[in-house]
Amino acid sequence: MTAPYPDLDPDQVYDLLVIGGGINGVGIARDAAGRGLRVLLVERDDLASHTSSASTKLIHGGLRYLEYYEFRLVRESLQERERLIHIAPHISWPLRFVLPQPKGGRPGWMIRIGLWLYDHIAGRHSLPGSHGVNLHEPRWGEGLKPGLSKGFVYSDAWVDDARLVVLNAIDAATRGATILTGTAVTAAEPLGDVWEVVLEPNADAPKPAIAVPSTVRARAVVNAAGPWVASMLGSLSGAKRDGGIKLVKGSHIVVPQIYPGDHAFILQQDDGRIVFTIPYEGRFTLVGTTDVAVGEEERARPKISAEEIDYLCAASNRYFERQIAPDQVIWTYSGVRPLFDDGQEDAKAVTRDYVLKLGRNQVPQLLSVFGGKLTTYRRLAEHALDDLKPWLAGSGPAWTDTSPLPGGDLGAGGFDGFLERARARWPFVPEQTLERMAHAYGTRIAMILGDVQGWQDLGTDFGGGLTEAEVRYLQAHEWARCAEDVLWRRSKLGLTAAPDMAEKLAHWFKATV
Template sequence: MTTASTSAPAAATAATTAPDGCDVLVVGGGINGAGIARDLAGRGWKVVLAEASDFASHTSSSSTKLIHGGLRYLEYYEFSLVRKALQEREVLLRSAPHIMWPLRFVMPHDAAMRPAWMIRIGLFLYDHLARREVLPGSEGVDLRGSPYGAPLKRTYTKGFVYSDGWVDDARLVLLNALDAREHGAVLHTRTTVTAAQRHADHWTATLRCADGERPLHARALVNAAGPWAEGFLRQVARPAHGETIATKSLRLVKGSHIIVRKRFDHDHAYIFQNPDKRIIFAIPYEDDFTLIGTTDVELPADALAGFAKARIDEGEIAYLCEQASRYFADPVTPADVVWTYAGVRPLLDDASGDPSAVTRDYLLETHADSGAPLLSVWGGKITTFRKLAEDAADLLGDMLGDRRRAWTEHAHLPGGDLRDWIGAPQRPDTDFQRLLVAIGQRHPWLPPSLARRLARAYGARVDRVLHGADSLADLGPEIAPGLHQAELEYLVREEWARAADDVLWRRSKLGLHYTEAQRLAVLRWFEEREHLWVRPPGVSA
């Protein structure tokens, strides 16, 4: 049995390999890879992570951005998965209240979809499968005369309200990467593992980046390549002589989302039941917009060859508009869509015929009997990433003959410890509001909208971005509205930003608010300064 602590174990156990090697090589910089690297580094293991693109550049920045148990999974009797996810909600909310916060969901009742008694039973289970201290329980709601019923067709008169949480998914990955680096891990973006040869007691890998190739020795290998995990084992990882590496099969299921102008003024989200027994969400997004998603479209195994990015198709746009229009009084049309994004969920093939029914739980597959340790991550969902990483670190410790203490359950992610700003924490949602007040008092020259955006992105570390500034002028030129040179330099220096898209669509969603000309100004800033970048230790383009 492992125990949790509020900080990482002492680093005295760290170095166990030669300087040109590491204990564990992690392949993949999505939420699972970054989470595993963070957990391992915090236990004192020497870790290297290689990500072929940018952090969270695929699946982990393309989620519905919810910290949730998965209410609909109860219909598939996924009680263990739902309970595990529900247990993680408040753990995550406390770890980083600047990028995660509670969110209430309104479910209009449509008797043709599911009877009210079934929904009540499901919500009762949802409320009680795991302990809640922050999130309120579910309740019925009369939509007539309610702000929650105002945007809906008048046929919807009753509904239900329940709690889950919201997360900035791409920044969640970044915070795990930052924490991994601060615990000693070396992380490389835009670096591909082109070969990995297994030996009796170590792996020899080849890492390729823009500057060329270099070899790396690792005692163990973690395959956290997400949608490319199966391909990595079949095409890149080479078994030791005389043995084979058996692998699971993945089902690639595309989930697409559309963004439209704001459809309602309150702060709750909607969950809509569809005639095909699926659900979609309509969620307040970036103040001025509504996010609607998601779809479930199965893709062929070779759909992401060459790290191709998933794209929404016209049929998915039409489906999301049609289902949302079943509920909203003002129909949603394809012409209303201002932005789209799509991600591919790497789901473990469980022989289910319906992509919506494929399990969202994860499996950690280990191989250590006839060669150096190998751990592959199959499936998973963003809500359970911390638990997945903790389980993976336990397994790797066992395979390396040295299980070390777990530590992340009560630890903050970078920027999430607000005590220096607000004193003793109370509740994650109110703590953030107290942080906003404190930032306004310390930096009264910051425009409120900019102060709020910076607080949401960087939390307690906002002063690292401001870098001693006493006025807007001290932040340097305003490259685009609300985006100053000081912040861009911070993102390059500390957060691996190497291109305009890294900033506009992952480290922030400013691209959604900018015109084409404003986005181009950020692009030009990067193009003009690329040769001036100074890369700190452990950071690679």
Template sequence: MSVVVPPRGAASAASTPGAPSSEFDCDVLVVGGGINGAGIARDLAGRGWRVALCEQDDLASHTSSAATKLIHGGLRYLEYYEFSLVRKALQEREVLMRSAPHIIRPLRFVMPHDPSMRPAWMIRAGLFLYDHLARRDVLPGTTTIDLRGHEMGACLQPHLGRAFVYSDGWVDDARLVVLAALDAQARGATIHTRTRCVAAQRDADGWTVTLQNATANRQVRARALVNAAGPWAESFLRNEARAAHGEPLASRSLRLIKGSHIVIPRRFEHDHAYVFQNADKRIIFAIPYEGEFTLIGTTDVELQGEPRSARIDAQETRYLCEQASRYFNRPVYPSEVVWSYSGVRPLLDDASGDPSAVTRDYLLEPNTQAAPLLSIWGGKITTFRKLAEEAADQVGRMLGDARSAWTEGASLPGGDFSSWIGVAQRPDTDFERFAAEVRKRYPWLPESPLRRMARSYGSRIDQVLAESAPGMGREVAPGLWEAELDYLQREEWATSADDVLWRRSKLGLHYDAQQRDDVAQWMGNTGTEQMKKVA
């Protein structure tokens, strides 16, 4: 079933595809509900454009929920001389932390030094650049530690004596997409999930677009089209979009790179992450995850075929286990994997032979041969806000009405704690002050669901919680009440158990098969794909 939520305060012509009251139903139609599409819809709506977004599945169903979940500059990209990309990403880290301190937080990374990999002087030089390419107000700089006798070395092999410790950030990637979509909707955009763009016909003045959901096809007239289809951006231009005379639109080539991750029971007790250098010159991360687990990833494997088919294979699992075992004092075995996931990075084909060397930078490609078209190529989650800002600037120019940027100092939904704690100080400490206030307001709520909900919803938590436990309805699974499920359906486009257990939260990792099935029964569906991936 398609969920179509009318925008708050938007004109009916902007919210109803095919409405006869105007020649155009919207100014801009965005195709794709990943982080770039949601971010662009948010930015455009905030500038006063009439915006609609369509996503063929759930928000963040694919690449944008399958990341390593880092807000980072990309330290290893310095080796490929991607200084502009790294600087742009480093500049965004603290901007994003301030905009959403509930779902984005600082994270310290420990890089054990293996002399057989990169020499110490090279690492020090890279980290010096990393510390100084962009201003830091919150994140501490790099330090060096002796792993022998240090808590950071307790889980590592004894021959590792020295490590470098630097800063980046962590993000709940799928929730970031949902928050961007919520903000877009609040500013007047219409969000159509589980709605595919099956045809987009261009003429001199606009686009006639056919949207298809589970029950019907509808036509929409838009002045401009933004192709933010991620791994499908190339195929969308070749197959669904058509120029004025019916021919396919010219398209760039994408390289689809599969990145897979594994989750194992918690390997260490502290709150730092590890960066391990591999003999193939790649790196993998080992990150504290969901309290009880360690997330290890990622791989870089060329994908042939449909992006939906991306799954981790046995060779990738072995690779991640073997590389992690080179550093941990207890080997990591494939039998320990409790969950895995794979995402497809849509990277611009720059003729690099090594998938790891393909640029992670993005390209915005405008086409004004007839009605405006903007295609989004590449990108990474850390730079989504900047990409969206540049895309909105470009759309404004193509429509002949440039409008001012606004997102750099704006909070995402739930990220403004001022009504709870007063003046903001630091994103990390502000969240702890906020969580303390939530405890006071909802003393009946156990600590574990309280922390989870405070992280997920931030200052919107009042929309989820009742004044007392009875007001929450039945506890469908541990720490998950009917009131929250109602909220997710009503406000966040959730229609399936997967939406709730693997994207709006990661509760699927903490529940057994029966508990997951209880949620699926409540949501009215069973046997979802993500559930089948749980070991």
């Protein structure tokens, strides 16, 4: 197949082998490849197939983290929010948040202080600052219950989480990394100055795009296995086990649009938690998240409980005139966050910060990633490579803070200017489809649409604006191996897909593998 699927050379000694194709794993692989290192990333399922596609889709500092005095985390997160908006303007953009002030909620003076810190703790930034608002004004309060009159508005940003993962993997591959999905690391043993790592195709995942050798060798290993990071340590011979995780399930529901407008709400709850409502995919509202401590048995396929659905519906219904009920939920998703175990009993109070642990006192080295959040993945990768630098001879300097992610070089006028030029070049593409593709691929949209002159030139029409040309691109360049990869991670077309769309895609993949 075409790049990014180079054959694995069993005699190659990689500088770095990364276990895990979530956001932290691909971020580290990208950074390392850009520093001139030979990198292999191994993911047993699909990229972003677990926690990294089950977030609240926000790049944010974490306003509520200020209550737990996590000032360093908030500061770093806000700095990263600014960077990510600039390096990935096609998949991320600013979003205004309305924080109503209900009776019995946090006092106004506390919120003002928190928002002042939020605006200033990271220094200067491009997003608008916070201010108080009258919720009787339709701009901010339409759809809310009449009893809510005072509130605040502040800025954060939205991101397509699964595409953020894929774009980092694409860039890593472009810079020489090998990305291997559908493959599990089952064991690793230090032999002299290298790790010998045992690989095994995952029988429950689509067949890998390339032949997988039984073993590979690497000078250092990064254990970025997310919810499996602690158990993976048991497969790495001679590794220290001085870190633990607390598994916390976060669940979301998607319902028909609750309120008009393009802003989000952050809703205070009686139990001290907050719940977001966010405009989603044009005509839906995303409501989340919960915080439920879970055991290892829920890592692979976490599911929302009836109690969580009731909780999220009630959280929304306290604030909005349009009431929602469990039978109105169109889609749900859940992810298990591998939070570093800092001894907190309350799931909502467990730190969202990341901790990096070196696993050996000698070569070959091992680094394990505990915790973390989507927003800080790039900085986490820099820290990981800094920690490993003594064991990675020839590693170059940090470089990812200003380099656009693939497709993010939009040119004059930002996204709006780029979209206007796309309309002029491909006038035959329906507006909704063109905007979706422009956001998903940025300038790489030309790899799909190219010089075609009409919709009929794009091959089979699977419905919903998805054509064979796009699916071929996803298969050849983005590691898509099945219908679920396309409909739920490379896009969210599964939300509105016709009942037979997944079946059509499944037949197509079966015929082309």
